[in-house]
Amino acid sequence: MAAGTLTPEYRHEPVMLQEVLENLDLKAGGTVCDCTLGGAGHSVRMAQAVGADGLLLGIDQDDMSLAAAGERLDREAPDTPHRLLKGNFGDLDELLCSAEVPGVDGFLFDLGVSSPQLDIPGRGFSYHEDAPLDMRMDPGNNTLNAAEVLNTYNEADLARILRVYGEEKFARQIAREVVRRRAEAPLRTTGDFVEAVKAGIPAAARRHGGHPAKKSFQAIRIEVNHELDVLERGLEAAVRWLNPGGRICVISYHSLEDRIVKHLFQERSQGCTCPPDLPVCTCGHVPVLKVITRKPLVASAEEVARNPRSRSAKIRVAERLEPQAPRMPSAPHYRS
Secondary structure, eight states, rough: OTTTTTOOGGGGTTTHHHHHHHHOOOOTTOOOOOOOTTTOHHHHHHHHHHOHHHHHHHHSSSSHEEEEEEHHHHHHSSOOEEEEEOOOGGGGGHHHHHHOOEEEEEEEEOOOSSSSSHOGGSSSSSSSOBBSOOOSSSSTTOOHHHHHEEEEHHHHHHHHHHHHHHOOOOOOHHHHHHHHHHSSSOOHHHHHHHHHHHHHHHHHTTTTOTTTTHHHHHHHHHHHHHHHHHHOOOOOOOHHHHEEEEEEEEOOHHHHHHHHHHHHHHHOOOOSSOTOOOSSSSOOOOEEEEESSOOOOOOOEHHHOOOOGGGOOEEEEEOOOOOOOOOOOOOOOOOO
């Protein structure tokens, strides 16, 4: 398949669409922001939900994605105004300032790697296609690529990245194999990396659990694009911009992302932690979110059978509370 051609995988069914719509609870006339626009599968339905008096904002780093999504929104939700913003949701503050919106009623973060740039073999995200080791989601603004990570990071750092970001059981062995091979010749293509991964994993382990390089590719992609730092920044900004009663919905696909979302929602829903007998709050904790999903939502068996991408998906949702003041001293009580 030629570089620049979208694979059929990109034309996927949006994951857990009904759960997203039900839990965002969008109202006509609202403003909703899809922070991971991709093919606009979720955005079309969200645009239809807010209607002609509402506004859809869509964010993506890729020009091809923005153009295709704009055409689809024009075709399938022609009555809803939309504004598409090029950028990374880690820069959500700047993007929303440029859109000149006073607040947002709903945010969606679909953290799955499904935008068209990831499906183009020449971008180096796929372990099924031999291509240059790149993996940058935004080549224009990111100089670090997968080749530099694999050919310059020391063995200990490579093992840490593979273990933490990829949850790879054989991280140490794979890192050692990468370093051994690059001493002979630099790793230049995804095929070079796949072969290093396979050599680092025992043959018996390679026969189970899908493609042996899946976790390692995920780990290097996360490192190249600083994805976990970007997620934290984006979520914090979304909380700031969310109108009272508005909701944030996050679809994550691996435990590291889900843990970040869970902890941030818990932290921002935490109220005063001072002892009850203290007359005035000194901790300053005021809850700004209410967690809607105490446990993450997962796809039904029917959806998993129909749409394998949903197998590992988890949805967490939180709602913005009305502003609250810290606990103040109660009125003095005198005994008679």
